[in-house]
Amino acid sequence: MASKLPLADTVGMALSTLKANRLRSLLTMLGIVIGNASVITLVGVGRGAQNLAEDQLSSLGANVLFVVPGSNDTRRQGVAFPRTLVLDDATAIAAQVPSVKRVAPQISANEVVQAGARSTSASISGVTPAFLPVRSFEVARGRFISSEDEQSAKTVVVIGPDLRDKLFPSGAAVGQSIRIRDQRFNVIGVMEPKGAVFGSNQDENAYIPLTTMVSRLTGRDPTYGVSLSFISVEAKDEQSTGPAKFQITNLLRQRHRILRKDDFAVRSQKDALTIVGTITGGLTLMLGAIGGVSLLVGGIGIMNIMLVSVSERTEEIGLRKALGARSSDVLRQFLVESLVLASIGGVIGTAVGLGTVTAVAFFSPLPAAIGASTILVTVGLSGSIGLFFGVVPARRAAMLDPIVALRSL
Template sequence: MAAKLPLRETVGMALHTLRTNRLRSLLTMLGIVIGNASVITLVGVGKGAQNLAEGQLNTLGANVLFVVPGNNDTRRQGIDSPKTLVLQDAEAIAEQVPSVRRVAPQITINAVVQAGSRSQSSSVSGITPDFLTVRRFEVAQGRFFNQRDLDSARNVAVVGPDLASKLQPVGSILGRNLRIRDQSFEVIGVLSPKGAVFGSNQDEIAYIPLTTMVSKLSGRDPTYGVSLSFISVEARDEASTGAAKFQITNLLRQRHRILRDDDFAVRSQKDALSIVGTITGGLTLMLAAIGAISLLVGGIGIMNIMLVSVSERTEEIGLRKAVGARSSDVLAQFLVESLVLASLGGVIGSALGLSAVTAVARFTPLPASIGADSVLITVGLSGSIGLIFGVLPARRAARLDPIAALRSL
């Protein structure tokens, strides 16, 4: 019985065959290269989207809560009950919830902001002085409005840096008058860059005193209370966030006399991060699955080319078996060829994918990234696909009858 061929010789013969047919080998690897590069790039971009969203949410602070209006179909007791979140709700939270340090009610409208001959469609938010501390904003130029501005309902405005640059491309916008819904506002401050939060660019917003918003811009009827867009709440510390959320929920349920579903929602940064993580995680998984389809197509390509190779190398296989090669030696050689093609394609594809991820992170705002474990898993998956799809051609080659093979000489 013939001795089993050493693994070193089997690998050497496989590599020699691949080198002899360089162009075919490169074309066979192409599907794996494209699939691997797609997986790495798509996973990196998905991770970047998650990093971007989490980075934006982290700027809010770990102890910040948001109270937002909810279900409008809630049944209530009494016609005088608040129909949505109102200013009195914010005042009650500040006065009656012990776990809360500051409360910043807010009304936001969309309006055209004009400065001379320039105009810009923007969000305009009516807020209180506590907004600056609760939301961790900083003033880059000028000042923020104070309690006196709020009590007097003064026509003053603080603008985000992007809005300031669009309305005043050259020089400082401080002291200029803005026109908002036929009202003139003096710009007293410009905020530091904040970026986007919840999909809204905070640097393109104009901020005015809440009392000014209610009396001169929003047109809201205060008969049953001034309705709010939402309420930002600062808990005493991160450990108090859970207690504050529970206390605020119970207080508003009592105030709104709710019988069934809440007509509001209290969201924390952790809630938002959890939602973002679920969405971006699902998106990343979907993108990875799309890339994995390319890997499967590449595996099918390897199988097809190897089957053609078996037909073309019938004489070679017959000669090897005639001089003593075992079926297992032929099987091993074809499996090694498939494994090398897939693994090498995986390495090349990973390198291309990493280059694409680096380019996205460098030239776009998306902080795309990919971990070494993901690269190793993808390369390992490529090798596994090579082995799996190489089994059929390898078994067909190993089962060839040497006599029948030699007849074709």
């Protein structure tokens, strides 16, 4: 009985065969290369989107809550928010909720802003001095809105750096004036860059005293009084956000005399992170599945090429068996060839994917990233696919009758 061929000899013969057919081997690996590169790239971009969203949410502050008008149903349906949140609500939260440190009510509206011959659209926010510490904003030049500005309803404005660049590209903005609805506002400060949150560029905003916003731009609602866009609430610390959310909810239910459905919502950074994590996690999983389909296509390509190879190498297989090679030796050789093709293709595809992820992170604001575990799993998956799809051609080669195979010589 013939002895079992050593594994080292089997690997050497497989490599020699693949080396002798370089072009075919490269074309066979191409499907795995594309599949692995797709998985690495898509998962990296998906995780980058998740990292970007989490970074933007972290900039809001770990112990900041947002009280917004409207129920969950109105937000899901995309209808206009009812004017259910008023300035008195913000005052009550500040005075009656023990877990709260500061409260910053806000009214926002999109307006055309002019400076000389230049004009642009910007979000104008009426805020109080508490806005700065609650939202962790900083002033780069000049100063922010003071209590005196708010009490006197002064026509002063603090602008974001991007808005400054649009309106005053060649000079300092502090001390200049801009016009909002044909009303003159003195620029008293320029904010530090803050970046975008959920696609909204915070650096293009302008901030004026809340009292000025009411008296000059929005006015009072005859039924509700001063209607707010939302209220930013800073809890005493991160551990106080849960109690603060509970206390604010109960307080507003009492104030609004709610029996069933809330006409407001209280959201924390943790809530937003959970939602974002669920969405981006599902997106990453979907993108990974798309890349996985590419790997399966590459595996099918390996199987088809190896089946063709078995047909072309019938004489070789018959001669080896006639000289004493066992069916298991032939089986192992073809499995090793499939494994080598898939593994090398997986390594090359991983390198291509990592290069693509690096390029995305370098040339775009998306912090695309990929973990070592994903790389190991992807390379291992490509090798497994090579073995799985190599079984059929390997079994066909192993089951060839040497007498029938030698007749084709």
